[in-house]
Amino acid sequence: MARRYVVLDVFTDRALSGNPLAVVLDAEGLDGNQMQAIAREFNLSETVFVLKPADEANRARLRIFTVNHELPFAGHPTVGTAVLLAIRDGVETSTDFVLEENVGEVPCHINIRGPRTGSATFTVPRLSEIVTAGELSIDACAQALGLDRSDIGFDGYKPVVASAGVPFVCIPLASRSALARISPSAGRLIGAFGGEAESVYVFCRDEDGEGDLRARMFAANMGIDEDPATGSAAAALAAVLFAGERPGEGFHVFDILQGVEMGRPSLVRLGLEVSGGALSAVTIGGGAVVVSEGTIHA
Template identity: 35%
Template sequence: MTRTRAFRQVDVFTTRPTAGNPVAVVLDADDLTVEEMAAFARWTNLSETTFVQSPVDERADYRLRIFTPGGELPFAGHPTLGSAHAWLQRGGESASGSIIQECGIGLVEIKVDGHRLAFAAPPLIRSGPVDAPVLAKVAAALGISRRRIVDANWVANGPEWIGVRLTSGEEVLALRPDMAGLGDLLVGVIAPWSAAQAQHRGADYEVRAFGPGIGVPEDPVTGSLNAGLAVWLCGAGQAPASYVAAQGTALRRAGRVHVDTDVESGTIWVGGASVTVVSGTVDL
């Protein structure tokens, strides 16, 4: 039965509206069916639409269902931060001091870090080298030779991301991928900026994310991918414990993802600013 529900559209990984990655957040979504949630996600046509529900696990503050236009995801980063922002803005309070989100991969901790929210990067559920035939397919679809790929690794933490490392941020921005060639693969590409470029851009790395198989040819700013890349690269000593990644440049966005490693616990926190752009109600 249709009823009026609280709604927010939040821009994530930015302090400036329209510069990050939007997520549509439907609050009070307990009674919505999977079919109704999926239909609304297709209708918004955003990379993700979320639905805040009462938790099943008593340790959680809320349960989050995350949908792309192509189906449900067990976890995604920018929807996690945007939904937490909307939940707090509406008056949500956590007894533990941190926000505990329940989702398809289990419980995810979210903390307030100054003017930013940050989630604890979940462990990889698939890691390790990418098989040669798959990597050859990725290189061909990206329009580059296999020799230009410095390294590649599975960095799946819900979404089945393949992480690809190139030499420079310029190479990342020059990519013109063949989306049909990527097929169902989820591919994230990262490379460092020079010291001079990093100072100019306010970012140490450039990242792009491609997921045509889930209805998102290029995602503006991707929390799950950046979390997986950080677990891989920081864990292998190929990236510093803390850095800033730029994403969305090729789409005329200006997303900034902050990665910070807690030296005592080893927890990798992935965060950024969020800003509400649309606030009101939706009839579903």
């Protein structure tokens, strides 16, 4: 059967940067094994399959696959698919709708800026939390990343596991120099963190002021050597930033630059809503650009 697909670059406003995403629009009738095989064929960090929603009030149901397994939730697939569906709906300015993912319902606000580009912001369906704290060895983190012990940590931040549906080892680094010097190997990463989380997200303050933070993400267990932009990791980081920055009441935005070292610069906009002294909502936003489309016969 011929099934239409579109490839977008996400967390960017220009083609050939950001994080590539494949979206299969005609996914009805495919089972999970077929979806997994198609995702391996595209060989991108994630591939989305668009299905009819369980609730007719919602826009669509999404299933999201890496090259080797299905995810309950992911950021750049949500942003990219939301922008694509709004474009296909003929939206000229902005719209709101809900996408269904395995983690739950995901409310999205979309702005369209042209026939092939737009941006989307969604509310993370599950509040992020620190799953483990104070249990990760700084020496193990340094060794896994090919860094020195002194490169790990800043301003009281220490390595933790955090999750907003997908767990990440979140490792703070002392400088952008350390971020650039990372030389991980799949074996070292899996050996150090395989039992804790599937992915390793490293972050530091952006010393040049281009953003608030700089980040890189490695996911050996997912078959991803490095990811150019990771919305689900930024969502997990929200709990870490809430504990470390102690923001006051109201809405706070952190711009996270990722993918620079890969030549795929990306910008993830992370929003934290604080109410009653607690983290009450997390949002993820970014741009998306359609770069190609076609038909897959599967």
